[in-house]
Structure formats: structure tokens, C-alpha cells
Amino acid sequence: MRQTGNPGKTKQKASVWRLGLLKAGLSKAIHFFFPGMYWKHAAWSALHSIWLIALVMLWLGYVNVMDGFGFMNDHMNMRAFVNDVVLRKPPPDNISDRYLVINTSKNNALMPLDNDNTINTVITDRRLLAEKLKILDEHSDKIAFVLCDVFFEFPSADVEADSLLQEVIQSLSAKQKFVMPAYYNDQERTMVPPVFEGTTGLSQYRSSYLNEQFLKYSFILYGKHKQAPLVAFEGISGKTMEKKKLWFIPYYTLGGRWALNTIIPEFRYIQSDFVEGLSYFHLGLFEDYFIGEGQVVVIGDIEGVYDVHQTISAFAAGPIVLINILESLRNGDNIIALGYLLLLFVVFFYVTYHTFFYKRELPEGKSLFQRIWFFVLEKWSYFVILALVYVSMIFFHHYIHILILLSYFGLIETTGAILRKKREQQEV
Secondary structure (H helix, E strand, O other), rough: OOOOHHHHHHHHHHHHHHHHHHHHHHHHHHHOOOOOOOHHEEEHHHHHHHHHHHHHHHHHHOOOEEOOOOHHHHHHHHHHHHHHHHHHOOOOHHHHHHEEEEEOOOOOOEEEEOOOOOOEEEOOOOOHHHHHHHHHHHHOOOEEEEEOOOOOOOOOOOOHHHHHHHHHHHHHHOOOOEEEEEEEOOOEEEEEEOOOOEEEEEEEOEEEEEOEHHHHHHEEEOOOOOEEEHHHHHHHHHHOOOEEEEEEEEEEEEEEEEEEEOOOOOOOHHHHHOOOOEEEEEEHHOHHHHHOOOOOEEEEEOOOOOOOOEEEOOEEHHHHHHHHHHHHHHHHOOOOOOOHHHHHHHHHHHHHHHHOOOOOOOOOOOOHHHHHHHHHOOOOHHHHHHHHHHHHHHHHOOOOHHHHHHHHHHHHHHHHHHHHHHHHHHHH
């Protein structure tokens, strides 16, 4: 049987033809999104996009001023609307599935007035706390970690109770399943440890400048001191958060991945989610049969009697803030993913080109609809930035400050319009 043609050449021609179609399609797409662009425009747009990414990373990770609490409330409302109505995301797991929450606000002891104490001081009942921690220590193979949000500032009047508490704290710490708060005095630049020896981490929040509310949270404070939820996360996950430097620029990694040290945490659990007897138990009522497999035990003033903070989700007790911080770490909210950087680059490249190098010549609209449509087309870049902000917030949990970006590009556009007008006047 006689064979006609060359199959190899036929396949090669088909491959060349498909490659030609791909190039033609890519060329049309580039011309559609970036009409009239040539390599100088592309180079400048790329450089400016990289600069904007650096600016965003700086703001997200280092700037803690004028965040705008009301503005962030609008952010959170939009996020809730998209998640609940548009995406229909299921609610988070029940708190009790992941956390064993123990409330200390109703189990207190009194430090009486004496030569050392000028007033009667209310502290957590340390004998009772030692008994309950002993139960957790005996079941340490079952629990994931103990995050004790009780600051032991000074010894109690019960020396024996303090001795029992010290023993169990050291035992849990040796098993790498315990952390308690320490305090850093930033005026004296000294660490104030608790009176007991054991694993410690900071439990301090910084309010944003001009805001008294809790908004941003830093995992490592004062250069090297780790916060208690980070210590707990490292113990649970085996990952470590480290501060590094690229030349003189500091950056952070978590488990070897680039991460932000400072975030606006998402509140997956709010104060109203914590119901007595269901999602938390009082210290005096806690027994071993409450313990579930793999739970993180959180001990503190869950009801917010002595420890409460104003947050984006209204008031929240200190331990609830710490639970949400731990959830942020577990969900990787502070990780800078490659896909996120690529998204920023593409959007900034598009907006840069259409702000600096391309201006649509739009006719004057006659009808109301035409005028609105032409206005949208003229200000299209601003809508793209707005979309970026919400995509960043909802899907990546990074809260870009939209007012900063809009002001930045608005200033550029205004300056460009003034320079063009002066140039036209000079030409006339």
C-alpha cells in the first residue's frame, strides 16, 4: 500500500498553525486591554507596578496609623455580605470542636491589703487553677495546647497554691503545650515576666494612631518578642515564624513562606458565639470529661468582666481576640502567596498604563444613561482598584487601604491633567 504525505511534517504544520493562532489571539488581547502600547510603556508600567506592590506591602505590614475604624467597618460589612449572600460560605466550625474554653472571671481570690499591696486586689483563684491545670497535664496527650491568658503579676497569699501552680506550669511547659502572658514595658524597654517559671509570650495589643480601638495585630513585637497565640501556633503546627533581613529591609517568614507580621485579623468568632455551658465552661466546674480530642484549651476572662477590647466586630474579651488571632494563623491569613502578588502586579500594570499612557477619547453623552456610562468608562481604573481591594479582603484576607490607592492615582491623574492643559495652552 502506497503512503502519501509526511505525517511528521503534517503535525509540525498543525503545531505552527496553533502557535500562530495563539500569538494572534494574545496580540488581540494585549491590543484590547492596552491599546497603542509599546515596550517603553510596558517597562514603565511594570516598574511602577513593582513600586506599588512594595507600597502595599509596606502599608500592610508596617504602617499602623490612621487606618480608619469606620472605613474598616464598611469593609467588614461588605465582606460579610459577599461571603454570606453571594458565595454562601458555610459558617466556621463550632467553637467546641476546636477549642476548650474555660472562663476565670467568676473564680477569683483576694490579695488582702498589707505592706506590699496598698489596696485589696482581685486575682484568679490559683489553687483552683492549679487543680484544673493538673487535669489538663494528666491528659496532655489528648489536648493540642493550653493558652492561659492570665497574667501572674505577683505571688498570692497562698504559698502552697503558688507552689502547686508552679509545678504544673513547668510540667506543661516541658511538654511544649503551654504558654502564659509576659509583659513588655516599652517605656523602660524591659521585659516583665510572670512570677512563675514556664513558657511565656506577649499578650499586648497596639491601637492604631488616632484610634483607641484594637485593629491591627503584630505577631512579633519590639523586634524579637513573640505573642502568646504565635507561641501556641508554633507548638501546635511545628512551624516557626522568623524575622529576617534582605540587605537592610526586614521581612518575616512563617514555615519558610513569606508572611506579614502585622495584620488586621478576621473575627471568625465573636463575643455572642460564646455561650455558657455550650462553648465555654467556668473554671470551678471544669472536669476531665469536658476534654475533646485535639482541642486547644484557652483559659481566661471569656466574659470580658476585666479584659475587654473594642474591635471591628464590636466588643470582644481578650481571650476571644487571641482565639481569632490563632485562627488567622491556622488559616494562613498572613501568608503572602505568589498568586496574590501576581494579582497585584496585573491590576497595577493595567491601572498604571491607563493612567499614564492611554486616555479614552469619549464623546459627550446626550442621554442620562450615556453620561453615566461614559463616566464609568472614564473612571474605569478606579473601579478596578475598588474591585482589587475587595478581592484582596475577601479571598486573601489582606486589607489594602483603598483611600490611599485612590488618593495616589487621583493625585497623579490631576497632576497629569494640569500639565496637559498647560502644554496645550503653550502650543496655542
